[in-house]
Amino acid sequence: MAKTAPKIALWLWDPGGRLAAALDLEALVQKLARAKGVARAEIIIDPGSPAFLEALHADLEAGVIDRILWVGRFSDEQKRGLPAELSACGLNPYLHHWCDLEEQGLLLAGLEPGLRNRKAGVLLEMALARTRLLDPLEPLELPATDAVLILGAGVAGLHAGASLTELGKRVYLVEKESGAGGKVALLSRFFPRLCDPHCGLQFCLDKLSASPLAEFHTLSTLAALEGSPGNFQARILKNPRYVREEKCNGCGVCLAACPVDLPAGQEPGLEKIAPFLKPARKAIHPAYPLAFPAAFVVERQHCPPECRQCAMVCPTGAVDLDQPPTETVLNVGAVLVTTGWDPYPLSRVAEFGYQRYARIISNLEMEQLLGADRLGSPGVLPEFSLGDMKEIGFIQCVGSRDERHLPYCSSVCCSATLKQAVLIKEMNPQANCYVFYIDIRSPGFDEDLYRRARDLGVVFNREIPSAVDLDPGTGKLGLRVIDPSLNTPLEMNLDLLVLAGGMIPAQGTPDVAQALNLPQNSYGFFESHYQCHPEESQRTGIYVAGCAREPMKVSHAIESAHLAAMKALKYLEGRVLIEPTYPVVDKTRCDQCKRCVEECPFSAFGFDEKSFPTPDLARCRQCGNCMGLCPLGIISLQHHTIKQMAAQVEAFDVSFMGDKEPVVLAFLCKNDAYHLARGAVAAGLDVPPNFIFLEVPCAGAVNNALVADALSFGIDGVLIAGCPEDQCHYVRGSQLVQKRSGDLRDKLQKMMIEPERVRFANLEIRDSDKYVSLLHSYLGDLKTMGPNPFKI
Amino acid sequence: MPPRVDREKCDGCKAEEEPLCAQICPGDLMVLGENRKAHCRQPRDCWDCMSCTKACPVGAIETRTPYQLGYHVARLIPMMGTNTITWTCIDLNGKVERFRYKNRTT
Numbered sequence: 001m002a003k004t005a006p007k008i009a010l011w012l013w014d015p016g017g018r019l020a021a022a023l024d025l026e027a028l029v030q031k032l033a034r035a036k037g038v039a040r041a042e043i044i045i046d047p048g049s050p051a052f053l054e055a056l057h058a059d060l061e062a063g064v065i066d067r068i069l070w071v072g073r074f075s076d077e078q079k080r081g082l083p084a085e086l087s088a089c090g091l092n093p094y095l096h097h098w099c100d101l102e103e104q105g106l107l108l109a110g111l112e113p114g115l116r117n118r119k120a121g122v123l124l125e126m127a128l129a130r131t132r133l134l135d136p137l138e139p140l141e142l143p144a145t146d147a148v149l150i151l152g153a154g155v156a157g158l159h160a161g162a163s164l165t166e167l168g169k170r171v172y173l174v175e176k177e178s179g180a181g182g183k184v185a186l187l188s189r190f191f192p193r194l195c196d197p198h199c200g201l202q203f204c205l206d207k208l209s210a211s212p213l214a215e216f217h218t219l220s221t222l223a224a225l226e227g228s229p230g231n232f233q234a235r236i237l238k239n240p241r242y243v244r245e246e247k248c249n250g251c252g253v254c255l256a257a258c259p260v261d262l263p264a265g266q267e268p269g270l271e272k273i274a275p276f277l278k279p280a281r282k283a284i285h286p287a288y289p290l291a292f293p294a295a296f297v298v299e300r301q302h303c304p305p306e307c308r309q310c311a312m313v314c315p316t317g318a319v320d321l322d323q324p325p326t327e328t329v330l331n332v333g334a335v336l337v338t339t340g341w342d343p344y345p346l347s348r349v350a351e352f353g354y355q356r357y358a359r360i361i362s363n364l365e366m367e368q369l370l371g372a373d374r375l376g377s378p379g380v381l382p383e384f385s386l387g388d389m390k391e392i393g394f395i396q397c398v399g400s401r402d403e404r405h406l407p408y409c410s411s412v413c414c415s416a417t418l419k420q421a422v423l424i425k426e427m428n429p430q431a432n433c434y435v436f437y438i439d440i441r442s443p444g445f446d447e448d449l450y451r452r453a454r455d456l457g458v459v460f461n462r463e464i465p466s467a468v469d470l471d472p473g474t475g476k477l478g479l480r481v482i483d484p485s486l487n488t489p490l491e492m493n494l495d496l497l498v499l500a501g502g503m504i505p506a507q508g509t510p511d512v513a514q515a516l517n518l519p520q521n522s523y524g525f526f527e528s529h530y531q532c533h534p535e536e537s538q539r540t541g542i543y544v545a546g547c548a549r550e551p552m553k554v555s556h557a558i559e560s561a562h563l564a565a566m567k568a569l570k571y572l573e574g575r576v577l578i579e580p581t582y583p584v585v586d587k588t589r590c591d592q593c594k595r596c597v598e599e600c601p602f603s604a605f606g607f608d609e610k611s612f613p614t615p616d617l618a619r620c621r622q623c624g625n626c627m628g629l630c631p632l633g634i635i636s637l638q639h640h641t642i643k644q645m646a647a648q649v650e651a652f653d654v655s656f657m658g659d660k661e662p663v664v665l666a667f668l669c670k671n672d673a674y675h676l677a678r679g680a681v682a683a684g685l686d687v688p689p690n691f692i693f694l695e696v697p698c699a700g701a702v703n704n705a706l707v708a709d710a711l712s713f714g715i716d717g718v719l720i721a722g723c724p725e726d727q728c729h730y731v732r733g734s735q736l737v738q739k740r741s742g743d744l745r746d747k748l749q750k751m752m753i754e755p756e757r758v759r760f761a762n763l764e765i766r767d768s769d770k771y772v773s774l775l776h777s778y779l780g781d782l783k784t785m786g787p788n789p790f791k792i
Numbered sequence: 793m794p795p796r797v798d799r800e801k802c803d804g805c806k807a808e809e810e811p812l813c814a815q816i817c818p819g820d821l822m823v824l825g826e827n828r829k830a831h832c833r834q835p836r837d838c839w840d841c842m843s844c845t846k847a848c849p850v851g852a853i854e855t856r857t858p859y860q861l862g863y864h865v866a867r868l869i870p871m872m873g874t875n876t877i878t879w880t881c882i883d884l885n886g887k888v889e890r891f892r893y894k895n896r897t898t
Contacts, residue, residue, distance in 0.1 A: 591816075629849075740850075747851040790890060
């Protein structure tokens, strides 16, 4: 396609004459009117006036102008409104460029007028260079389904699913257990209101089972995920239930027929990593943890050979003992990962004797004991009756906040222990509860629980016991601990000891991570930005909620599930809108080195049929790191192309400061360094005039070739400023550019050019003083180095 | 004289089968070794065209100037811009000259 010469309208708006007071605007505009590609250059009185807009419309329709460079300070409203208004008469909204002279510090006090005029000239030439290369762009619309996949039907998954079905989205809930509910279904009560969690879970389940949009896949796992956001294909493996879900009505006739009695406790054969307890049951039994779906399930591995009792008595013919495993492919727009947690295996904390003595139990077992006691059922620990327990101890942080086990705090165990102690005291005021702790962490209103526990007479001892033994005579636990208030050793005899262990990612997390190609943090939880976008994983269209992300209490897990559901909606609307500022690979020059595929922080690059790298536009977050890292500089974000930037660098006239003073080009990350630079000027700080900055989508979008260009055109120094490494919104933009500019510095050293001419700085959005002092020290260094050898 | 690869710097173009230097070498001399670092497998056949030096994305390759042009002190170093190439020429007396060319774009 032959390019026609650009016809630029340069409109300079100077409300209140602020620029005119400092600059010779007339001369500047007259000079630019003669520049290449400029069709009109005028100082305008009011960009919103009907007369101006009418003239503009006429010009556009007559084809006198085809793009606009707006010079001056425009409000956000104008930057939004004017392109929208002009697009009505055919001007593409991407054919505008806004050049704010003030933000570059032109109006700061103390500059001599000649310098101001020269710098304004350079800035306008740079803006023109970019405006000439603007292209009209149109947003893309990709098709998408309205279905969502939720991995894990625990409290987070159920809440997200219920809300999404209410919004009319199709929900596939995939659960590896036979029933819904997850860990929360095992709790006796949950804080702060101390109500029964089954009530809240049932509420969700009722909504889900009433909705034609929800589909449960129990005993299922995700094998693989393909496709892109809006159009994922999830391959689900389903283990046989041996009971047809559509036929079984849960009547329970089979229970009487089944000859196999399974004891309470851990499923034999499973790795004993977590005390995931099951009640005493038959080999055929209702789904667990919650009897939802209503269909029963057969633990086929425990069936005697040839036994078909259940199949014979089933009145609906639902039992099918020869059911094969099945595989389904689900087409979904987004994935919510709510795979939850497992308790830390307390047997690894040898000093407290877990699994050595029966009277030492975990806090999750305590939950079941409390639940069983309340419901009057034998429960999962039939040998215990809480009513007989008079002396009960709780040890906090077992394995948590301990570098040998879990270095983090699981955040819920303190409140859980307080809740358990309160429940015991309320049930049996004669029982004595002792809590041994490092710190009691009861954030927010959980403090009420702490106060309630104190009022009920729970004893708190800020010291962890040194040893626990069983006294074989009395059958009680002997415990040695220091009482820190009296600084004396204490010996105690307890009936029961509860160990408050921490939370670790659910056992299946590594498999999910592999199927989704989802990064995990050093503790095994799914990586997140935590603060700016807590729900977002590093893979677009995949959202993480609940304890799969970090240990959190039930209420927070539900909140995070709703947040993730809300964010996922973007990919469930039947279409995905893509801003046209996505990356484009010039395949005629690409040599398939695949660095973009390797280094893209979001794994957005794949291959086309000729093995050229192609960005998956639905996954791409448009950070521009591919543009920065491409060794050939042939990947460009549209509207921020490398050509446009190179043209701006080339238009940088190095002589505006005179012969003596160095000049610096700064590439500023638009997430913070750019706002920082604007803020420093707005605050009237002493920003040296030697700097001209360009805004880039991420520091990682700066290609070394641009820096090389800048140096070879005689610019004395190049500053790249981005977010601190661990704060980069695009995960590793700062890190990648730092590595690359390091390589370039080494090259400069060989070329006998001072490597310090290229500088990388980590700046935060309000580091104005640090920024200004950095600029000054940088200038000082550049002055000592003398002019760039390439300066002519 | 053949190219010398800085082993610290070379990342084997991210474990690619054919790193950029191997792709561009007109004599097909650059290969990845077992340590996933590139090297010149037949130094005598190198023409000193410097294509690999220019193509290396991490700046790990240096071409030693042939003795007819200068002894080991002498260096010729290219730096690639978007549309320019900048040469730094250091002769055996340490005298530095620099040139910038616009690239031909196709």
